[in-house]
Amino acid sequence: MAKIEDLKEEAKKLLREGKVKYIIGYGAGSNGWLAAPLFIKKPEDVDKLVWDPTCVHNLVRFLVDEKRRKARQKQPDKRPVGIMVKGCDSRAVVVLLQEKFIDRSDVYILGVSCEKMGVVDDAKLAKKLAGKKAKRVEVDAQDRFVVTTEDGKIEMAAEELLAERCLECKANFPVIYDLLSGEKTKRPLDKPFGSLEKIESLSAADRSSFWKEQLDRCIRCYACRSACPMCYCDECVVDSINLAVTADTTADEKAQRIHWIQRSAESSENLVYHLVRAIHLAGRCIDCGECERACPLDIPLRFLNKKLEKEAKELFGYEVGFDPALPALISCFRDEDPQDFIR
Amino acid sequence: MEKILAKKSFPQWVKKLDSWRVYIPRKDEEGRWNYFEADGGEVSLDVLQTTLPPKKILFPQREVFLEFAKTLAGNRETLEIKEVLPEVKPTVIIGARPCEARAAWMLDEVFGGEFKDVYYWKRRDQTTLVGFACTTPPSENCFCTSVEGSPHSEEGLDLLLTDLGDRYYVQSMTAKGEKLISAAKALFEEPKPEAKKQVKAAHAESEKKIRRQLKDARPIAQKLKGMFDSPLWDEESMSCLRCGICTYLCPSCHCFDIGDEVESPSPLKGQRVRTWDTCQFPDFTMHSSGHNPRPDKASRLRQRLLHKFQYFIQVYDKFMCVGCGRCITLCPVGIDIIKVLDKVRDHGA
Amino acid sequence: MELNVYTPQLAKIVQTKDEVVGARAIKTFRTEFANGARFDYRCGQCAMLSVFGKGEAMISISSSPLIKDYLQFSILRTGRVTAALHDMEVGDLIGVRGPYGNGFPMDAWQGKNLVFIGGGIGLAPLWSVVQTALLRKSEFGALSLIYGARTSKDIVFKDELADLKGQMPVHLSIDVAEPDWKEFVGFVPTNVLEKKPSPANTIAITCGPPIMIKFVIKNLKDLKFEDEQIYTTVENKMKCGIGKCGRCNIGFHYVCKDGPVYSWADLKKLPQEY
Numbered sequence A: 001m002a003k004i005e006d007l008k009e010e011a012k013k014l015l016r017e018g019k020v021k022y023i024i025g026y027g028a029g030s031n032g033w034l035a036a037p038l039f040i041k042k043p044e045d046v047d048k049l050v051w052d053p054t055c056v057h058n059l060v061r062f063l064v065d066e067k068r069r070k071a072r073q074k075q076p077d078k079r080p081v082g083i084m085v086k087g088c089d090s091r092a093v094v095v096l097l098q099e100k101f102i103d104r105s106d107v108y109i110l111g112v113s114c115e116k117m118g119v120v121d122d123a124k125l126a127k128k129l130a131g132k133k134a135k136r137v138e139v140d141a142q143d144r145f146v147v148t149t150e151d152g153k154i155e156m157a158a159e160e161l162l163a164e165r166c167l168e169c170k171a172n173f174p175v176i177y178d179l180l181s182g183e184k185t186k187r188p189l190d191k192p193f194g195s196l197e198k199i200e201s202l203s204a205a206d207r208s209s210f211w212k213e214q215l216d217r218c219i220r221c222y223a224c225r226s227a228c229p230m231c232y233c234d235e236c237v238v239d240s241i242n243l244a245v246t247a248d249t250t251a252d253e254k255a256q257r258i259h260w261i262q263r264s265a266e267s268s269e270n271l272v273y274h275l276v277r278a279i280h281l282a283g284r285c286i287d288c289g290e291c292e293r294a295c296p297l298d299i300p301l302r303f304l305n306k307k308l309e310k311e312a313k314e315l316f317g318y319e320v321g322f323d324p325a326l327p328a329l330i331s332c333f334r335d336e337d338p339q340d341f342i343r
Numbered sequence B: 001m002e003k004i005l006a007k008k009s010f011p012q013w014v015k016k017l018d019s020w021r022v023y024i025p026r027k028d029e030e031g032r033w034n035y036f037e038a039d040g041g042e043v044s045l046d047v048l049q050t051t052l053p054p055k056k057i058l059f060p061q062r063e064v065f066l067e068f069a070k071t072l073a074g075n076r077e078t079l080e081i082k083e084v085l086p087e088v089k090p091t092v093i094i095g096a097r098p099c100e101a102r103a104a105w106m107l108d109e110v111f112g113g114e115f116k117d118v119y120y121w122k123r124r125d126q127t128t129l130v131g132f133a134c135t136t137p138p139s140e141n142c143f144c145t146s147v148e149g150s151p152h153s154e155e156g157l158d159l160l161l162t163d164l165g166d167r168y169y170v171q172s173m174t175a176k177g178e179k180l181i182s183a184a185k186a187l188f189e190e191p192k193p194e195a196k197k198q199v200k201a202a203h204a205e206s207e208k209k210i211r212r213q214l215k216d217a218r219p220i221a222q223k224l225k226g227m228f229d230s231p232l233w234d235e236e237s238m239s240c241l242r243c244g245i246c247t248y249l250c251p252s253c254h255c256f257d258i259g260d261e262v263e264s265p266s267p268l269k270g271q272r273v274r275t276w277d278t279c280q281f282p283d284f285t286m287h288s289s290g291h292n293p294r295p296d297k298a299s300r301l302r303q304r305l306l307h308k309f310q311y312f313i314q315v316y317d318k319f320m321c322v323g324c325g326r327c328i329t330l331c332p333v334g335i336d337i338i339k340v341l342d343k344v345r346d347h348g349a
Numbered sequence C: 001m002e003l004n005v006y007t008p009q010l011a012k013i014v015q016t017k018d019e020v021v022g023a024r025a026i027k028t029f030r031t032e033f034a035n036g037a038r039f040d041y042r043c044g045q046c047a048m049l050s051v052f053g054k055g056e057a058m059i060s061i062s063s064s065p066l067i068k069d070y071l072q073f074s075i076l077r078t079g080r081v082t083a084a085l086h087d088m089e090v091g092d093l094i095g096v097r098g099p100y101g102n103g104f105p106m107d108a109w110q111g112k113n114l115v116f117i118g119g120g121i122g123l124a125p126l127w128s129v130v131q132t133a134l135l136r137k138s139e140f141g142a143l144s145l146i147y148g149a150r151t152s153k154d155i156v157f158k159d160e161l162a163d164l165k166g167q168m169p170v171h172l173s174i175d176v177a178e179p180d181w182k183e184f185v186g187f188v189p190t191n192v193l194e195k196k197p198s199p200a201n202t203i204a205i206t207c208g209p210p211i212m213i214k215f216v217i218k219n220l221k222d223l224k225f226e227d228e229q230i231y232t233t234v235e236n237k238m239k240c241g242i243g244k245c246g247r248c249n250i251g252f253h254y255v256c257k258d259g260p261v262y263s264w265a266d267l268k269k270l271p272q273e274y
Helices: A004-016 A043-048 A061-072 A087-098 A122-129 A194-200 A204-216 A223-227 A251-255 A267-280 A290-294 A301-316 B007-016 B098-111 B118-126 B175-182 B193-208 B217-224 B232-237 B297-316 B326-330 B337-346 C080-086 C120-135 C158-164 C188-195 C210-222
Strands: A023-028 A035-040 A081-085 A107-112 A134-139 A144-149 A152-157 A179-181 B002-006 B021-027 B033-037 B062-073 B076-083 B091-096 B127-132 B159-163 B167-172 B256-265 B268-276 C009-020 C026-033 C046-051 C055-060 C071-076 C093-100 C113-119 C143-149 C170-174 C202-207 C230-233 C261-263
Touching: A004 A023, A004 A043, A004 A081, A004 A107, A004 A179, A023 A043, A035 A043, A061 A081, A081 A087, A087 A107, A122 A134, A122 A144, A122 A152, A194 A301, A204 A267, A223 A267, A223 A290, A251 C080, A267 A301, A290 A301, B002 B007, B007 B167, B091 B098, B098 B118, B098 B127, B098 B297, B118 B127, B127 B175, B159 B175, B159 B193, B167 B175, B167 B193, B217 B297, B217 B337, B232 B297, B232 B337, B256 C055, B297 B337, B326 B337, C026 C080, C026 C093, C046 C071, C046 C080, C055 C071, C055 C080, C055 C120, C071 C080, C071 C120, C113 C120, C113 C188, C113 C210, C120 C143, C120 C202, C143 C158, C143 C188, C158 C170, C170 C188, C188 C210, C202 C210, C210 C230
Parallel strands: A023 A081, A081 A107, A107 A179, B021 B091, B091 B127, B127 B159, C113 C143, C113 C202, C143 C170, C202 C230
Antiparallel strands: A023 A035, A134 A144, A144 A152, B002 B167, B021 B033, B062 B076, B062 B268, B159 B167, B256 B268, C009 C026, C009 C093, C026 C071, C046 C055, C046 C093, C230 C261
């Protein structure tokens, strides 16, 4: 079992010796049962770190912020940041390394293995609790969840509470790390794309109306984009202005920028936004599920990304985020790549 | 005016409101709460909080301001612009939380004043707000009592209904409210003196059930004046994702964008629209030169909090926060406005 | 009918003039309302200009409110809307709504000397005051102008400045030396120190790039100008122009409504958010 004590010890050492700028980890959240991202700068704050099945967030997203922060500083502190990663999150680090968005020396990776478990799905838990407030969620020795509520403890089988992505997880333990806590054990995985079966069985017309209904709810708060470690572009098609603009950008460049998508949260615009995002994540999404979790309107965005993950696997035998030395799917060409789309 | 409405008469009353467009909070198949048009369907009186507040009815996410078109007559091109004003049917929002109506009472300030916003007022003037006193807090993060509101506050409401078991105690604050009662006069009875006592007790009880508290909100507002350059904003915004959840789903946030949407570039045809915008997006304040007065998450979190807890008070003597807790509940990274303001209050203490 | 604050009036471009060409092009436009709409404004106020299909941009009015025949705007080509404006020709229609903002308190300046200090396109909002002060010359003391641009090609209102020299002292500058340049070489704030305007019974009005304003104010302070004697304008991104859309605020002030004109005494009390 992964132990937070292992990480704490290392984190304290790193901070004391000044080997990292700060550590991105999980701490207790103030809002209910869910952990929250925690940024630790001082060794004495390390004891606030927690590791439990509510550590759902993909903290790799904050490496994007760190890069932006460094870009704004005149003399940036070049030391690495320490970061707690689960298996899925570690694969996001791999993609950022593949894409040369970050350098291996930018991060000190504190890996935790989910082993046979994973993280809880907040919606599933809320449904189970039916109004009761959870205080704590733990895993017992039999790999069951133990939920402490206001009026006592409830035990639940892993499958009842695990996030969908955890049920389809291909890497329960980090694939890249400087320190690993926990065993490299996996959940048995029969159907890696099982969650897609239902939607794939629908006719094109039914799928289309399914997505119209889902995406019509979108209010374009961009939480999906904001929560995603891969959505790091300074120039995004949905923004009103290119954030990469500087004093040197010419008036022509700014004037000629095409507004592909209107700001209005209308069916057509929402559809284009989500499809553009999905396509840009093809071969890059590591299925951390943060986009779907962050969405306040419960749009099942994971389906889109999972489908493209499946396409990448079936067409190119490509699995995202396992090898930092491998070229990224979209930026490489191999002779054996399928050609039959050329007609 | 104060009345009693038997619960069993409630659906009949709603049916009688057929000359209004009626919105009610309802749960969809997936358990998501939202305000829907009643269209004669079931009226659910559960007390959960909708994800989107009824702000979207008074201040829709997209509003057309005008239409523009160029036409060619012979070889002369003429440009025509046509102002578009919304055609609004009389509307009732039934089951609004008192805090959501309080937000309208705040938005009235923003959209009123020297420059009256006709789009907002076209809707607002036609809308009657029927609130339900929250006998159980609709969210675990409710803190209305800390920001000068309460589970039974009347600001912004036309009618307030309080659950007294098998009947509602109905308080009408405005002529608009009385009009709704008049639509089905026979269903309403005069309240007996003990009902008044009961409603008072129910209101007092409901206040006790609010689980969260922000202490000393007014002193915090004072203190914020000296904290513009505090390192606190950077610390507290580290985990911010820069998404728009906290503001888009806030009942009182009202920032917007105005832009032209082109349907056809040649001959030119399109619309000028207002859409929701948020201080949390980096492009919100970015100048064309690339200069951005609020370049980082810290300055944007600060703007959100100062707007709500300092600037609005300086200008209107009201908080711009109703304490509904949505920004806390729905923040993907658990940024908690109460905790941040707690730190402001305790700062340097 | 209720007045809709968001609906612009159509105005016809009746004159255009290239002030500066090239990468930082500046063009001056004169417009007349298509339907003879009234538009009373104060010096320093702005108008929201529309290019339909592109959007709106807030632009300061550079003509004097005492001239009723037209509105004049001098516009730097910098983004989507301003680029579209630069592509427009005499006879084309734009939208104008406003006026917005507080404007300069010229009545309060009666009997005082006025020194105008501008940089680049920053002369445009000052121009309205300069023209008005000239038309009401008897009401003010001595007038003078200190103005600079990056190069001689970036100087706006070249012909008008030549004429102005007959009416008040005009001190020009460019940032780096050029063969035929006979006036000051260096930044505007340095020229202020060089020309040493006297603070006695004087109001200094400055407008230009933020960094220039910052050092002009610093140098005026060194010349013993009081905070109340220094006026400047602030620019922030705007959409509504009427203090509602939420983006141009510095502290609790909306620049569009409560600004853009500030005395340094007032501005220094507000957070540095511009």
